[in-house]
Amino acid sequence: MAIYHLHVKVIGRKSGSSAVASAAYRSGSRLRDERLDSSHDFSAKRGVVHSEVMLPENAPQAWSDRERLWNDVEAFEVRKDAQLAREVEFALPRELTQARGIELARDFVRGEFVDRGMIADLNVHWDIGEDGMPKPHAHVMLTMRQVSVNGDENGFGPKVREWNRTEMVERWRERWAELANERLAELDIDARIDHRSLEAQGIALEPQTQIGAPAKRIEIRG
Template identity: 25%
Template sequence: MASFHYSIKSGKKGSARRHANYIDRKGSHSDKEDLIQTGHGNMPEWAGDDPKRFWSVADKHERANGAVYREHEITLPSELSTEQQVELADRLAKNLAGIKPYQYALHAPEGKLGGDPNPHIHLMCSDRLPDGIPRTPEQTFARYNAKSPSAGGCRKDSGGKSPMELKQQVTAQRKLVADTQNQFLAENGYSARVDHRSLRDQGIARSPERHLGQRFVKEMADAEKSQYAQCRKEAQVASVT
């Protein structure tokens, strides 16, 4: 059953290349067997269409107190086939990233509760906005110069925005994710839909699902996992009937 999950978090300086290896299942993460698809785009010319080089340079030259990337984690509708999930993942990545450099990976691990697949994407987006001005790798991540853009780095998408504006941006991104998924579901003949709004705003009188965490789930008995998964499905069905 399609359900909406979308979260954003920031990656600090020095963590981007390592996290890119994690989502790409490279290096010490290569033993994981849940990787379905990877992709990237909008890399600057100096990166040579190589996201690893881009993140390595960002880790080195981004300002010490600045976010090197924003990670968007999005659950995909389980109704879709693997091929459809690949297509939707690519569409979501492009819609959210816009013109910013990005890298994404589609994972489909077996769910720890109930054993159902848990298809989701990890999308890493740079906060730097390309503007067509040629820059060296180091200058790309320098402070933006509003009076003379060619003398500074690329402007940051979050730069100069108030907390209210940033909150509104997140709300707009949540809506974009839901709209993109719903359009794709409709295009492919599915009746399921997702809703980015809170349960209260949807008029649904139940508590939000509590995130249990991997450690908690591992400590649950098999019977507890099955019971929790069944209750979760029943709650989802009740919310749409």
């Protein structure tokens, strides 16, 4: 059964995060953090089946190197509470093959982020859940500034406030459902996802009482 999930958050220094460390973890790689003079090694992480940095047309090619990109972001953002990157995480339909899932993720990221001028660090994870079923999902770290087109050496322009708007997030949520459903239909797969809440879909669920494991064992014995 296809599951809808798309979550957006900001990676920033205020919460103690590092863009380099975050990129290393999501890509399952080892990256050198120049600002902190340390290395973040997640090369033993399993389940990363695709990893790439996707650049808009006017971005320096040097930023296709993940380590260079996020170290440059860290160097440019000088505030102690700087917002370093935006992350969009979304679930891929488990009915797709890995190749089809990666293709779908790339199409969504290209159309909604890269074509708007963001640099996107895309990593697709194909984990296996406790139920033995695949839990494919994608992590996309996005730059928050325009890529400079005036020859500035650092390559960064101002932050784009429009990318922070609630309306933009809602567009991404809706567009992901549309694109995923279009692809599932093209492949004649009988599964669909819906970005709307259960209430908006007209689905009423009765509240369930959660029983912890110890209490459940007592209930069974009784």
